[in-house]
Amino acid sequence: MRKTSELGERKLIEIIKNCLEMMPEAAVPFGDDVSAVQFDQNKVAVIKTDMLVGKTDVPEGMTLRQAARKAVVMNISDFAAKGVSPAAILVSLGLPRNYTENDVQQLALGLNDGAREYGTYVVGGDTNESSDLVISCSLLGFCNSQILVKRSEAKPGDIVAVTGEFGKTAAGLKILLEKIVVPEKIWNPLTEAVFTPKARLKEGIALAETGALSASIDSSDGLVWSLHELSVASNVGFRIDKIPVASEVIDFARTFHLDPFELALYGGEEYELVVIVKPDLWDKAETAVTNLGTKLTKIGVAIKEKKLELKLQDKALTLKPRGWEHFKS
Amino acid sequence: MRKTSELGERKLIEIIKNCLEMMPEAAVPFGDDVSAVQFDQNKVAVIKTDMLVGKTDVPEGMTLRQAARKAVVMNISDFAAKGVSPAAILVSLGLPRNYTENDVQQLALGLNDGAREYGTYVVGGDTNESSDLVISCSLLGFCNSQILVKRSEAKPGDIVAVTGEFGKTAAGLKILLEKIVVPEKIWNPLTEAVFTPKARLKEGIALAETGALSASIDSSDGLVWSLHELSVASNVGFRIDKIPVASEVIDFARTFHLDPFELALYGGEEYELVVIVKPDLWDKAETAVTNLGTKLTKIGVAIKEKKLELKLQDKALTLKPRGWEHFKS
Numbered sequence: 001m002r003k004t005s006e007l008g009e010r011k012l013i014e015i016i017k018n019c020l021e022m023m024p025e026a027a028v029p030f031g032d033d034v035s036a037v038q039f040d041q042n043k044v045a046v047i048k049t050d051m052l053v054g055k056t057d058v059p060e061g062m063t064l065r066q067a068a069r070k071a072v073v074m075n076i077s078d079f080a081a082k083g084v085s086p087a088a089i090l091v092s093l094g095l096p097r098n099y100t101e102n103d104v105q106q107l108a109l110g111l112n113d114g115a116r117e118y119g120t121y122v123v124g125g126d127t128n129e130s131s132d133l134v135i136s137c138s139l140l141g142f143c144n145s146q147i148l149v150k151r152s153e154a155k156p157g158d159i160v161a162v163t164g165e166f167g168k169t170a171a172g173l174k175i176l177l178e179k180i181v182v183p184e185k186i187w188n189p190l191t192e193a194v195f196t197p198k199a200r201l202k203e204g205i206a207l208a209e210t211g212a213l214s215a216s217i218d219s220s221d222g223l224v225w226s227l228h229e230l231s232v233a234s235n236v237g238f239r240i241d242k243i244p245v246a247s248e249v250i251d252f253a254r255t256f257h258l259d260p261f262e263l264a265l266y267g268g269e270e271y272e273l274v275v276i277v278k279p280d281l282w283d284k285a286e287t288a289v290t291n292l293g294t295k296l297t298k299i300g301v302a303i304k305e306k307k308l309e310l311k312l313q314d315k316a317l318t319l320k321p322r323g324w325e326h327f328k329s
Numbered sequence: 330m331r332k333t334s335e336l337g338e339r340k341l342i343e344i345i346k347n348c349l350e351m352m353p354e355a356a357v358p359f360g361d362d363v364s365a366v367q368f369d370q371n372k373v374a375v376i377k378t379d380m381l382v383g384k385t386d387v388p389e390g391m392t393l394r395q396a397a398r399k400a401v402v403m404n405i406s407d408f409a410a411k412g413v414s415p416a417a418i419l420v421s422l423g424l425p426r427n428y429t430e431n432d433v434q435q436l437a438l439g440l441n442d443g444a445r446e447y448g449t450y451v452v453g454g455d456t457n458e459s460s461d462l463v464i465s466c467s468l469l470g471f472c473n474s475q476i477l478v479k480r481s482e483a484k485p486g487d488i489v490a491v492t493g494e495f496g497k498t499a500a501g502l503k504i505l506l507e508k509i510v511v512p513e514k515i516w517n518p519l520t521e522a523v524f525t526p527k528a529r530l531k532e533g534i535a536l537a538e539t540g541a542l543s544a545s546i547d548s549s550d551g552l553v554w555s556l557h558e559l560s561v562a563s564n565v566g567f568r569i570d571k572i573p574v575a576s577e578v579i580d581f582a583r584t585f586h587l588d589p590f591e592l593a594l595y596g597g598e599e600y601e602l603v604v605i606v607k608p609d610l611w612d613k614a615e616t617a618v619t620n621l622g623t624k625l626t627k628i629g630v631a632i633k634e635k636k637l638e639l640k641l642q643d644k645a646l647t648l649k650p651r652g653w654e655h656f657k658s
Contacts, residue, residue, distance in 0.1 A: 004433065004458070005426040012424070012433055012456050019437030023417065023450035035453035037417045039471050045374050047452075047469050051421035053459045088352065088366045092380035092465040094423075095341070097334040104333065104341055108348030121352035123376075124364035126465075127341050129333070129655050130382045136421040136455075136465035140376050142368050326458045 009326040032151050033078040033217060044148060046084045046141045050075045054133030056326060059176045059194060064103055065110035066195045071135035072114025074220060077199035077271040081218040082149050083208020084141040089115050091125035094134030118201050147208050154215040154234035154276040160300040163200045163273045163289060166223055167249035167260060168193035170267020189248045200273045206288040212281035219272045224265045226274045227308055228321035237307040240300035266322060276302060338655040361480050362407040362546060373477060375413045375470045379404045383462030385655060388505045388523060393432055394439035395524045400464035401443025403549060406528035406600040410547040411478050412537020413470040418444050420454035423463030447530050476537050483544040483563035483605040489629040492529050492602045492618060495552055496578035496589060497522035499596020511581065518577045529602045535617040541610035548601045553594045555603045556637055557650035566636040569629035595651060605631060
């Protein structure tokens with residue numbers, strides 16, 4: 001019988017889902033970035049849980065404080081994708097027996113950093129003994145059911161757009177894992193992306209409020225994988241004709257003879273938003289994000305044919321749906 | 330510097346709490362069985378997270394399906410203590426690489442068992458790779474702020490009462506851990522208490538609805554520890570004059586020359602309710618529980634002096650506040 005290591009995270013989720021009875025009339029389909037429960041005629045409570053495990057999610061050089069902050073940020077990012085403000089955070093910790101008082105303080109300070117940075121608080125939790133460091137965060141928020149942007153309503157003709165630039169986290173991880181020596185002016189921004197990722201919460205909330213989005217997701221499993229998820233949920237394809245790659249990534253890739261697009265397309269743990277915008281509301285969406293000092297870049301269009309096509313200059317190719325996956329990566 | 334193994338779970342929680350900024354005007358104090366966020370003039374969303382780690386929380390002989398069910402039940406029990414019905418469950422899993430497809434199915438079925446048994450559903454989650462089995466559940470519910478029973482409002486003169494009987498889980502764990510050979514008629518109920526614990530959800534909801542409770546908690550860290558927590562939060566003491574010990578526990582203790590009260594007072598992972606009842610509403614509280622086919626037993630009274638006194642027949646002694654604690658137990 002196959003082991004988890006052969007099955008991979010996505011197959012495991014399918015196996016688990018098949019054993020669960022589904023909540024009837026769930027406000028959000030199982031498998032979206034968040035879950036939601038209706039508590040009023042048009043209001044939902046939104047919840048999310050995401051676990052960080054030291055062994056797989058904390059690269060060498062990242063402090064415990066940064067790791068704990070990241071555990072919060074990766075949850076906030078899913079709320080950002082749906083346009084929901086977090087009201088409270090719970091944290092379950094698994095701590096190795098050899099952690100010191102200072103280690104635990106650093107973790108708690110990192111949790112508080114992440115929470116306060118996004119205007120919320122850690123309101124409770126649980127502490128356990130475990131072999132690995134485990135930080136399992138859960139978020140609660142409230143929003144109008146109309147506001148909540150799902151993955152499933154992109155239509156052919158809709159505009160595909162992203163916040164920010166791509167590739168920094170993948171490049172930074174490569175530098176850290178392979179101990180590549182690079183000049184400080186490249187090392188700093190690329191490892192900063194790994195150590196102190198930011199969630200696009202303000203941008204996500206502003207975008208959702210415009211009513212311009214037909215679908216959205218964060219790019220935490222990689223840009224291509226995010227597009228693949230949107231494609232499956234919305235039953236459309238995407239033709240991508242632009243990839244905003246960070247200039248430091250281009251420099252880094254040039255020096256080490258790497259493909260900058262590979263870093264930008266398939267790197268995970270990058271917390272930008274990938275949004276599908278109704279064409280007639282594009283200006284409204286763009287203005288909402290620009291007003292926050294962030295760039296919203298059109299990268300393509302939703303198409304009827306269910307495939308991911310990349311067309312850069314004169315080359316066209318079909319993107320394979322792969323991305324970061326636990327057990328396999 | 331001290332390690333987690335020397336500090337113990339309770340000291341760790343204190344260290345963590347001291348590093349966190351507290352939410353102003355939180356609906357429930359930090360450290361209660363659940364957390365709550367007000368979303369309407371008199372309504373709160375209630376949340377809870379509790380993690381099960383295979384290494385410390387799953388004794389030999391317990392199946393993965395039972396372990397996953399238990400991870401849900403221990404969270405439900407905290408909702409039960411506060412009188413809150415669960416609306417949805419999230420689950421973050423940490424799975425070892427050598428787990429098979431069947432192992433994962435068994436876990437998912439156990440999660441579903443626990444959820445459906447208490448009228449709710451698993452609505453989302455996260456899957457990760459870890460060295461230990463880790464099951465981190467989070468619960469969401471809604472209730473009237475007046476309904477939510479805290480730990481902190483017991484008054485001298487209030488009646489101390491418990492649901493059910495005590496000692497079965499401690500005895501069952503002893504049998505399993507020390508591989509003690511006992512007759513089937515004792516083995517079955519005692520190990521059943523370990524493998525298939527039940528949360529007193531209906532009883533907790535019915536009790537909260539009577540308005541008769543001034544404080545409550547579940548007994549998951551042991552009866553004495555629960556009384557200690559209520560004592561600290563409410564700034565009162567308790568004089569206990571009765572301990573409902575299960576008859577199988579008395580039989581087992583007699584055979585093996587053990588103290589049945591030790592098993593009943595200090596065993597953890599037992600999910601009864603420990604409630605403090607306003608004396609004039611005792612009949613209402615008792616009827617609410619009896620109507621569900623469960624016994625509510627008066628075990629003592631809240632006193633002004635902040636101590637835990639046990640008075641059985643002619644012996645009186647002061648109970649030391651100890652109980653189940655991760656890292657120390």
